[in-house]
Amino acid sequence: MRSLLLSLAALMSTGARAEAETILFVGNSFTFGANTPVRVMNADRVTDLNYEGVGERIGGVPGLFKRFTEQAGLDWQVSLETSGGKTLGWHLAERRAPIDRAWDHVVLQEYSTLDPDRPGDGAATIADARRIADLLRARNPKVAITLSATWTRPDLVFLPGKRWSGTPVATMANDLRRAIDTAARRAKADVAPVGQAFTCAIRSGVADANPYDGIDYTRVPLWSYDQYHASSYGYYLEALVVFGRVTGIDPRTLGAREAAASDLGFSEAETTALQQTAYDAIATDGGCGR
Template sequence: MRISWPSTSIVKTGVLSLLLSLPALGLAQQPAPNTILFVGNSFFHARYDPAFSYNAANITIEKVGKQKIGPWGGIPGIFKQFTEQAGLRYDVHFECINGESLKMHYDSALYIIGQPRWHTVVLQEHSMWPLPTARKGKPAVFRDYATRLEQAVHQANPAARLYFYQTWARADQTYPPNQAYSGLPIDSMAQDLHRGYYQAARQNGRFAGVAPAGDAWLRAIEAGVALRNPYAPEADKVDLWGPDHYHPSTWGAYLNACVLLGEITGYDPRRLGPAEQAAAALGIAPAEASSLQRIAAEQVLAARPTAFTPAATKHKTPRPARSKRRQKQATSSR
């Protein structure tokens, strides 16, 4: 029996039809990831393991000069894990100069920060500089260099979204004698940091928001979830501070990452649930993870009630950088 084979042109047409049908079969190419840069110091990498090195292999460290870098994962690493579980595509980068301010980042790392590839940039100031000058702060310098960095980012990519990462009250500056907040409740430093960051965001007007990590710490304390004074431990409360009483503990780092997730992506951290993978890897009990997720969600919503609505998350899709000509037009129109 003679078999008739299809012509070459028919085969080509069939293959082409199959390729064109792949998107309809759910095999369409995924959108580009949101490329995010975290800019700060050890208040981002958290200093202490297990948070310090957590998920370090899955984020990119942007090295500045000859600085030594370790397996820094920290809060950016936890954030990255959250986005994976939430089904969000984030390419996470971290530029860190230990113990330094935004002025140092501007002076030493502007060539990294002012690149058009960043869709999202998160800025963290030195833990004392947003405070009033009477409390060892440098608020004018903080606002000046935050604005300089914002302008550099938006000159490179006017569509980029910038956020402040509001840090938390330091127990070491509150409970021991002869410190900036000695004799005052922990609330005092927390409230001053809140004012410093939110005033800077309002004054500039080109920041997308503030990730209120410090406010979430105070909320956790007031809710009885976390210790008010790490120098006087209480049973059944987590300690948000690390052994030095100013860097975050594992629990503090986890809470901060939950706040960043909610504020930046619009994803409600409570949806992660008690069996969340980063918590399990970090040794955080399921009940503790749920409590910290709840506190973070409540604080983000307290500052911005529409944070988790569908309309509020439409802008999270990365937008490409404008052409050089459009960048000049945007800069000249300020």
């Protein structure tokens, strides 16, 4: 695993690359920021490979990532290929052309339950991640691939009759993580512990654990109104974890006045708490949320 979190000063002292780093995000609504302003924020800073000149361009988590790189003094070209409710297998079958290029970095985000028909079953994810990795390495053998391990969905935990009903809030995220870890080993990829970061935020008192019993006003809500997708706070935390994992930069160096958080209306205390949570999740490889 790459050494943990270079300081910003150390990173900048290495000098700039002659060309911008390229990164592609492949995913669904958890990547494009459904149900929040994050969906269209910073869309002018990134390339939406599915945009065909009609409707809104997507910014999403890739847009937040790009904003962070700018503030860190990095030159990264950020692209995204996203579609709501889709698996990695769908992207490979239906969006192969925009994915099949030479990239320096690629972030892959699977469907929220791994297999839509068999929640928690990672067999297809493991196979599809490997297939995409092989495709990418045929174009650039040195491409760095990161799999995003996503969060517990309250609608599948706190409501009756669901796959994870009645389990602790960490259980679903940890189940997803185990499958993603296997997929990452097979694909020779890294893992961004996003789901564990959500649990870390809950355990540290930064975020509310159960949106169905009311939100504690001293804590941030990580999920949107459907208790499925993330809130702006949740997507911000996701982007911080991916940023820290992919670039090696300590997300705390972005600071209390980080621009995207300010645009989203976060307080400085909320911003620094989320940055600390992202750092803790990366530093412990998600151990703070297991």
